[in-house]
Amino acid sequence: MVFDLLPAHRAPAHRAGSRRPPVVVGTAAARSAPVRSATVSSATVGSAPARSATVGLAAVRKAAVGSAADVLALQRTAGNRAVSGVLTAQRFAPGVAVGPVHVNHQLISVPIPAASTLQAGVPAGQRVDWSLEAGTAAIGSGTAIDTTGRVTLGADQQGGTITIKAADSTTPAATASIDVALIAAPESIASTAETGSARADEYGAAFQHTFAAPGGRSGAECEGGRVNEIFPRLPNPNGTQHRIETPFGPFTLETNNPRDVDGGWGIDASGTMTGDDNVAIGRRGLSIRPFIANASNPTPTQALPAEFTVSQDLRSVEVPTDRFRTAFATVDHKRELREDSPGAPQFVVTVNGVEHRDDYTGDAAVRNAQADAATVAVSAPGATNTVTISAESTPTGAPITFRIVGRALGCTIDPATGQLTIGTRPGTVRVRASIGRRHFDEVTVTITP
Structure with missing residues (x-):
């Protein structure tokens, strides 16, 4: 599956690859x-x-x-x-x-x-x-x-x-x-702030940096300058599309054209970027299930948290030569699925140490199926025995369906509540707790004579 990051700089003035038309000031071509x-x-x-x-x-x-x-x-x-x-x-x-x-x-x-x-x-x-x-x-x-x-x-x-x-x-x-x-020339990043939300179909947010001039002085000295991004640690750093293998599957990152001196962002009178850096990932297809251990996935390749980080270099433009200087800052963009509280997974996007958290909205996972009694006697006439089967979902609240897999030995189960009614024959009964057809956990109950 492919997770497409929408263009990192969606504002038309900062969209990758765009160049500005000639501007006329007064009567002179600009x-x-x-x-x-x-x-x-x-x-x-x-x-x-x-x-x-x-x-x-x-x-x-x-x-x-x-x-x-x-x-x-x-x-x-x-x-x-x-x-x-x-x-x-x-x-x-x-x-x-x-x-x-x-x-x-x-x-x-x-x-x-x-x-x-x-x-x-x-x-x-x-x-x-x-x-x-x-x-x-x-x-x-x-x-x-x-x-x-x-x-x-x-x-x-x-x-x-x-x-x-x-x-x-x-x-x-x-x-x-x-x-x-x-x-x-900006020498460093003085601060980073979240400035807006990503689209409804994305995890992530918009961020802006405020820069510092040489010696840590006010970034107001950098007013009128420009900065652009480059991702030098990716296989094609001068490109605008980058396919990356991640724990969530292949991911396509779209960036500014790193060779465009008129691209990227301007710097305003406070030393702050004149536009947003949108750091996001699509929600569709991003699932927590591969990271949860259960009967259908007994040995996950990786447990939570799962993340990948892409490092962005920022370069300023020299005026009037229109040459890029060497990078003055490296900014880590981390995209991470984690579960700090059981049953409440979140997707966290971190830019230069500033976190944005979104509640996870993908497919729920099931785990920890268990019986309140692992061993129970057969039911006798007039004395029916029961066992309650339970399981956890993450996020909490997802509906779980229970059913007997294999020999029932006369037992029945309520698919919604997980109450197992014991039959009259001894043996072992296997109960499956599932969310969907292919994602499940299981537990066995031993029935004695």
């Missing part, structure tokens, strides 16, 4: 790389038609494509390579125009990946002085911008947003600026 110049045009006060000497930042933001937060939100939903458009703010002085400022990468990993740069610029002919200002991230002690607009990130630079500012070299009041998101 999948161009690198991100080019700002969308707020420069203006000159004096030679141009009359205009206020100072343009308010709110008005510029309204005219711009969006804030760094807007771009991060777009990146989380559309992927690293689907981001275009930047935020530029301009402040004018009479007769002086600065900007718009542009950068080659508005989203970039920290530290900056090898062979990548963070370069700001302004239109040709403008002479500006460059500076950096803190946003959600403080400016690290080794972080600087040179006279050409090239940004160097220090070893202590943390993730978040910073602002690159250009000021006119002769009129410093005339400025333009742009926000850049520095994305720290």
Whole structure:
């Protein structure tokens, strides 16, 4: 029998193998790389038609494509390579125009990946002085911008947003600026939470991880990043379907495409995955019976608990190179059938140590058939002897049917209650307690003269 796990990431944004269509921001196609110049045009006060000497930042933001937060939100939903458009703010002085400022990468990993740069610029002919200002991230002690607009990130630079500012070299009041998101790589999983239930025909649940930045810092530094999964210990780690032999029979695991840098999950402002990891197994066909010892299964291959574990590696994506880093976390997904309390079996799915329990709903099993008297005398005229036969079901409450197998020796049995009425002939009577036709336990009663 086959137990099919429904796609591990059913939300369309995280479904295995899907890639996002091009996204258009403003009037520029979104999948161009690198991100080019700002969308707020420069203006000159004096030679141009009359205009206020100072343009308010709110008005510029309204005219711009969006804030760094807007771009991060777009990146989380559309992927690293689907981001275009930047935020530029301009402040004018009479007769002086600065900007718009542009950068080659508005989203970039920290530290900056090898062979990548963070370069700001302004239109040709403008002479500006460059500076950096803190946003959600403080400016690290080794972080600087040179006279050409090239940004160097220090070893202590943390993730978040910073602002690159250009000021006119002769009129410093005339400025333009742009926000850049520095994305720290997640270093570990800070916590895991259950976020929802599996489908009604499955055992399992949805889970989300919250990540920690390097040094155990807040995962908020990782906002705008992406992570995807790979199962390197399976025979075909780069595949999206994996057939696994388990104690419950063959099992098909469906996963994200591990080679898709736009797949998997984004990371939000709290450092948490932007979607669920659905870890489940189908209920249909999953039976407790092979693990219960009785007359029909006298030597089970394995007793309860029965489980199998699949280990998932999580890898983050480097920006803008779109390369996977080495795995920063290994998450065990355990699927287990167990019976901690007699007669109350449960299926337990565990992800990174967080358990989700479902009551077992499959076929019931029978065990421990016994007679309240193993030996009894034959019945005599006017003195009928009886013996009560009982058995246990798991889950408790399943109907059990009793019948005599082989020679009855004049005995009869109530199929529902298991009361055995002894006949007048001595010998041995075998009674079967069954759930269904092929699953049963048995007990014998000796009848003496």
